[in-house]
Amino acid sequence: MFQHIRAVLFDLDGTLIDSAPDLGAAADKMRTDRGLPSLPLERYRPMAGAGARGMLGEAFGMSPEHPEFLVMREEFFVNYESRMTELTTIFDGVPEMVGRILGRELAWGVVTNKSARFTEPLTRAIPLFQTAGAVVSGDTTPHAKPHPAPLLEAAARLKLSPEQCIYVGDDERDIVAGLAAGMGTVAATYGYLGIKSDPSEWGAHATIKSPLELLQLLAST
Template sequence: MFNDIDAVLFDLDGTLIDSAPDLGAAADKMRTDRGLPGLPLTDYRPMAGAGARGMLGVAFGMTPENADFGALKEEFFLNYEACMTQRTYAFDGVAELIEKIDHAGLKWGVVTNKSARFTLPLTRQMPLFSTAQTIISGDTTPHAKPHPAPLLEAARQLGVAPGRCVYVGDDERDIVAGRAAGMPTVAAAYGYLGTTDTSSWNADATIVSPAALLYLLRMA
């Protein structure tokens, strides 16, 4: 249970929304455009949190060190821009969670490593984010997570002390960033983690569904 919390901050992909179908489709189009057979979403989903690096790794076995990575990354980005809200949806229970956070009078927002090029259009198109009071992208500050700068900027924009913000994320870098920012942290184990053991992350709590956060916030 958390006491004296005034704001809740969330990672985006894998925490609030399931964007794996659109990310996977953007990468798989690159395969089919080249005459290669398509791959199932189950191949792409575990790497969805790694963005272009993860998707190109699945689609082509490619790493950022590959000479063609930059060009293929931009092709992936263009594909993703064209489809990024076609199959993306909030995880079950997220809409209800946000509604209760709003009803309780808590502030909330998003801190993601996704660049503003994608974060801003996506969050503007999804009604879920209409009451978010801050959206921090991976390029909003000079540093991305696991650096605490994006989280500290979110707290500043909300006008809330970092220690009175909870940060919820589905990647170890989220927990590292939250702890460095002086925020209580929650590992979201319902997104892309599968059987990943989060115990080594040293989060203050782990939830297996969005609704479980309500108990930690004393709102259930």
């Protein structure tokens, strides 16, 4: 489907790694520290792609407009920072997918809205990411997704044009950013689809239900 591709870029949480258990635990600790009952992971998982906003929204019904949001967000960040890799796992099929991408002499990289405060230690701790040609965080450029700037930065680091890259993500903002950057886009429906998300409405060039399905789209590259 995708022609003349030289690199595959991925979102991180919900696309390459399942970080929902650690994100949820960081928010849930805030509840139990306040004497509130624990919530099951199933409550947090659909909101994991929204980061602190999603976790605090689920744990406390708190929006970013709440006067205490910034203080609560930093408490969440500290909790998460202390346990980022305790329960986080790589999605099934991702290591094989990355290995076969490399086997085709294609580059790969990560473009995430996670800030470098978390992205850098997390990717250093997981051997899979040692072969990534670029890792761009949410605060690497002045704009985060859905702005195309982080994706364009990743392409530049790989010394490729945007048209030579495709971007794979599990959130609508990933597809919006990829399209704005002029890249091929793939919606990963195995990730953290929010309650009201409908990937068929995102406008992606393709959709995959598992990581290994991506390889079929790259068959002719």
